[in-house]
Amino acid sequence: MLDLDLLSHFPRVRLMQGPTPIQRLSRLTQVLGGPEKGVSIWVKRDDLMELGDGGNKLRKLEFLLGQAMAEGCDSVIVTGGVQSNFARLAAAACARTGLACELVLAQMVPRDSEIYQGNGNVLLDRLFGANLHVLTEGDDAGSFAHRRASEIAASGGKAFFATLGGSTPVGALGYVDCAFEIAAQSIEMGIAFQQIVIPNGSGGMHAGLVAGTAVAGKDPSRIRAYTVLSPADVCVAATVDKVNAVFELLGKEDRVQAEDLTISGTQLGRGYGMPTSDMVEAVRIVGRSEGLLLDPVYGGKAFAGLLSDIENEVIAPGSNVLFVMTGGSPGLYAYADALSN
Structure with missing residues (x-):
């Protein structure tokens, strides 16, 4: 039985208003060939959040900012790429909570x-009042962030360091909570999802979903991820470590091994943030069939993988598939050159 109080022991700052909805992509089903294709695609709308133009990173930030405040911090330092969705939402969340925000943006x-350097998420970072440090190629973001934390301490402040993507065990608790939401919504809707499809960047979302799904008594092997940051073998190893760290944080004895995770490297292309033709086509298909926006770095590549696996019947006909829409649509404006050709 699901322990609904499991997460109540952790400090948390509420940045969301209730569970995000699950919707069926009926029009897309028709575009792809109709019901005879045998796969029903549903989306978990984690892009529909009021703060900072929405996105899945708010789930992590609820627990990370809770930790920061519990530790008496008055500022938050975030590292990420120039077009980091996590950085944008950290800036918005800090604006909401009154914390100072320092963004250390690396040329990833x-x-x-x-x-690319000035539009999209970067524009919003500035509008939310964050102090931006845009590094040059080759600069070490972690070292810069730690130096900045020392400077803040020297001036009498205390900084909380939020690592890449917020993918610490504490940050991953946001997606433990999401797994609980999905389990409850599945029961309410009377729909069993055979596959839950996600992108995997820094691994925190995947780790939280696997741990939360297991704690909810469901099969975590149904979670299918597409790596967008690192090669599949590297991604698997890192995600295994993160999942097990979340189990430990929750006081659970469960553990996973590499063979328990499904992570595909087919959509990585030339690397993190580098457009692929399949990503562009996926963004266009979803936009033109459903009026929904996938981001070009995470969701676009993962949805391209989903479409390919449906076409090749890697995902079995007759399946109900839930795709987690992670948000990040401001990034589209930084990729206008790739998407408008």
Whole structure:
């Protein structure tokens, strides 16, 4: 039986208003060939959140900012890429809660156009009042962040360091909670989801979903991820460690091994943040059939993988598939050159 109080022991700052909805992509089913294709695609709308233009990172930030405040911090330092969704939502969450926000943005993607460096998430970072440190290629973001934390301490403040993507065990608790939401919504809707499809970047979402699904008494092997940051073998190893760290944080004896996770490297392309033709096509298909926006770095690539696996029957006909829409649509504006060709 699910322990609904399991997460109540952890400090938390509420940044969301209740569970995000699950919707069926009926029009997309028709575009893909109708019901004879045998797969029903549903989406968990984690892009529909009021704060900071929405996105899944708010789930992590609820627990991370809770931890920061419990530790008496007055500022938050975040590292990420130039177009980091986590950085954008951290800036918005800090604005909401009154914490100072320092964003250390590294050149993780070899795209130096003016639109990439100044539009999209970066524009919103500035509008939310964050102090931006945009590094040059080769600079070490972690070292810079720790130096900045020392400077803040020297001036009498206390900074909380939120690592890449917020993918600590504490941050992953946000997706333990999401797994509980999905389990409850599945029962309410009377629908069993044979596959839950996600992108995997820094691994925190995947780790939280696996741990939460297991704690909820469901089969975590149904979670299918597409890596968008690192090669599949590296991603699997890192995610295994994160899942087990979440179990430990929750006081659970469960553990996973590499063979328990399904992570595909088919959509990585030339690397993190680098567009692929399949990603562009997936973004267009979902936009033109459902009027919904997938981001170009995470959701677009994962949805491309989903479409490919449906076409090749890697995902069995007759399945109900739940795709977690993680948000990140501001990033589309930084990729206008790739998406408008």
